[in-house]
Amino acid sequence: MSELTASQRLDIIRHKGRPTVNDYIPMLFDRFMEMHGDRLFGDDGAIMGGIAYFKGTPVTVIAQVKGRDLAENQRCNFGMPHPEGYRKALRLAKQAEKFHRPVICLVDTAGAFCGVDAEKRGQGEAIARNLMEFMTLKTPIISVVLGEGGSGGALALAVCDELAMLENALYSVISPRGFASILWKDAAREREACDLMKITAPDLYKLGVCDYIIPEAPGGAHNDPQATANNISSYISKALERKLKKGLDELINERYNKFRIVGEFEESTTI
Amino acid sequence: MLEDLFSMVKVRFNADQTEDNRKKTDIPKGLLFKCPRCRSVTLSDEFNKRGKVCPNCNYHSRLSAKERLDITVDRGTFREFDRNMVSKNPIGFPDYEQKQIALREKTGLKDAVVTGRAKIYSKDTVIIVMDSNFMMASMGSVVGEKITRAFEYATRNKLPVIAFTASGGARMQEGIVSLMQMAKTSGAVARHSQAGQLYIAVMTDPTTGGVTASFASLGDIIIAEPKVLIGFAGRRVIEGTIKQKLPDDFQSAEFMLENGFVDMIVDRNRMKRVLSHILRMHNYTGEVQSK
Numbered sequence: 001m002s003e004l005t006a007s008q009r010l011d012i013i014r015h016k017g018r019p020t021v022n023d024y025i026p027m028l029f030d031r032f033m034e035m036h037g038d039r040l041f042g043d044d045g046a047i048m049g050g051i052a053y054f055k056g057t058p059v060t061v062i063a064q065v066k067g068r069d070l071a072e073n074q075r076c077n078f079g080m081p082h083p084e085g086y087r088k089a090l091r092l093a094k095q096a097e098k099f100h101r102p103v104i105c106l107v108d109t110a111g112a113f114c115g116v117d118a119e120k121r122g123q124g125e126a127i128a129r130n131l132m133e134f135m136t137l138k139t140p141i142i143s144v145v146l147g148e149g150g151s152g153g154a155l156a157l158a159v160c161d162e163l164a165m166l167e168n169a170l171y172s173v174i175s176p177r178g179f180a181s182i183l184w185k186d187a188a189r190e191r192e193a194c195d196l197m198k199i200t201a202p203d204l205y206k207l208g209v210c211d212y213i214i215p216e217a218p219g220g221a222h223n224d225p226q227a228t229a230n231n232i233s234s235y236i237s238k239a240l241e242r243k244l245k246k247g248l249d250e251l252i253n254e255r256y257n258k259f260r261i262v263g264e265f266e267e268s269t270t271i
Numbered sequence: 272m273l274e275d276l277f278s279m280v281k282v283r284f285n286a287d288q289t290e291d292n293r294k295k296t297d298i299p300k301g302l303l304f305k306c307p308r309c310r311s312v313t314l315s316d317e318f319n320k321r322g323k324v325c326p327n328c329n330y331h332s333r334l335s336a337k338e339r340l341d342i343t344v345d346r347g348t349f350r351e352f353d354r355n356m357v358s359k360n361p362i363g364f365p366d367y368e369q370k371q372i373a374l375r376e377k378t379g380l381k382d383a384v385v386t387g388r389a390k391i392y393s394k395d396t397v398i399i400v401m402d403s404n405f406m407m408a409s410m411g412s413v414v415g416e417k418i419t420r421a422f423e424y425a426t427r428n429k430l431p432v433i434a435f436t437a438s439g440g441a442r443m444q445e446g447i448v449s450l451m452q453m454a455k456t457s458g459a460v461a462r463h464s465q466a467g468q469l470y471i472a473v474m475t476d477p478t479t480g481g482v483t484a485s486f487a488s489l490g491d492i493i494i495a496e497p498k499v500l501i502g503f504a505g506r507r508v509i510e511g512t513i514k515q516k517l518p519d520d521f522q523s524a525e526f527m528l529e530n531g532f533v534d535m536i537v538d539r540n541r542m543k544r545v546l547s548h549i550l551r552m553h554n555y556t557g558e559v560q561s562k
Contacts, residue, residue, distance in 0.1 A: 263413075267357075
């Protein structure tokens with residue numbers, strides 16, 4: 001696997017030919033049927049959800065949509081979901097639980113949208129609710145970060161039994177841009193921030209957040225989307241095999257503990 | 272009209288600058304309180320006498336964890352959990368250790384949250400109080416772990432949890448590890464909730480970012496103090512996105528109430544009584560709850 005810096009990987013995931021879920025879904029699944037709406041407010045183009053077959057097994061797919069051109073980007077708000085997107089994701093996840101379908105989440109967002117309407121409709125509550133409900137959802141959840149995993153907006157689809165990242169994907173607490181603007185009051189220093197933040201797949205593997213790294217085509221997924229899709233597909237097969245043989249209690253306990261153990265602190269008895 | 276709106280916001284944003292001017296005019300620091308909501312100026316004595324509430328607009332200013340506990344729990348009943356837990360430096364962030372050492376010295380806190388068990392009008396509860404004096408109560412490993420343990424303790428001991436939230440959000444100095452604390456704390460809330468126990472979130476100034484997007488928004492009952500800041504994204508970030516200035520009351524407790532994300536707004540001087548009524552209504556008798 002390549003030894004690139006975070007900022008070099010940033011260039012790769014921003015390549016305009018970088019495959020999006022619109023490319024991957026037909027390559028990964030059969031007979032994908034999209035389902036719309038959160039039943040509360042509306043339908044969010046930044047999160048696509050539906051049911052499909054994965055190698056013959058019915059699954060629920062929940063995916064963050066980035067646009068490949070301006071028209072697509074207008075529909076999907078450049079991949080930044082509103083609360084109704086997260087609520088649609090939750091509705092479909094609960095439906096998956098009811099019908100005993102595994103959930104496959106494809107994460108690719110700079111972050112949850114920051115805007116007036118998003119605040120009015122409770123962006124914070126929508127994300128929080130997903131974290132809580134996904135944590136106890138009684139069906140396997142596999143999440144794959146395809147490109148950008150931006151903050152709480154990504155985490156809302158990444159409370160899962162296994163988290164995998166594409167080799168060049170990044171996953172961070174705040175966008176490198178946001179980090180630079182808070183730390184140095186200069187958003188233009190995002191590349192520098194990027195390299196400081198420990199956000200690459202190998203970094204997150206070491207930190208115990210990412211469970212598997214999925215190789216991309218040499219030079220990046222855009223060089224061979226089909227080969228990259230094949231790698232994602234074989235990862236999902238194995239992950240489902242691992243998770244489907246577990247009992248639900250075991251599965252949910254392990255999911256709780258996967259997040260429970262993250263944190264680095266010490267307890268001094270001398271203070 | 273629109274211009275009025277802009278000038279209002281401008282004044283709000285110039286608050287820092289005015290503070291500088293004040294220093295220049297040699298008024299001793301700490302003698303006056305300038306309200307960040309209505310910008311009126313009050314003598315600190317008057318402001319403190321009112322429990323750090325702005326006498327002009329009723330904005331409920333920030334309290335330290337100690338001040339909060341003093342006015343909330345029965346005297347002498349607080350037993351602190353995990354008081355010596357300190358954070359490591361998971362992503363090797365430059366100067367993070369030094370910054371924390373300095374803050375521990377300055378605030379007397381080990382990190383940004385105090386957790387424990389106490390009584391409120393004789394009723395047992397687990398209590399979580401965040402303290403914005405420590406790195407704006409951002410949530411890193413220690414905040415996440417202590418809150419998770421507090422919920423787990425409450426689940427095991429069949430106790431309610433009352434959490435006074437205040438936070439700038441996830442602690443970016445701890446990178447992805449801080450993001451995971453959102454999932455971890457929400458998971459602990461889920462288990463406490465599934466065990467049928469009561470969780471009351473009290474949102475205080477400021478409740479934002481990753482804390483709003485995790486355990487703070489998951490209370491069975493969500494209370495807010497008047498006029499406090501509650502939101503997900505930072506105001507400046509939103510203004511940058513929409514290229515417009517936002518109204519003054521945007522992301523206030525009242526805004527959240529109007530939009531349906533807060534059950535009620537409660538004045539500080541009534542808070543203890545309201546919490547006690549809610550505990551009583553949920554049959555927490557002061558002893559371990561009978562099945």
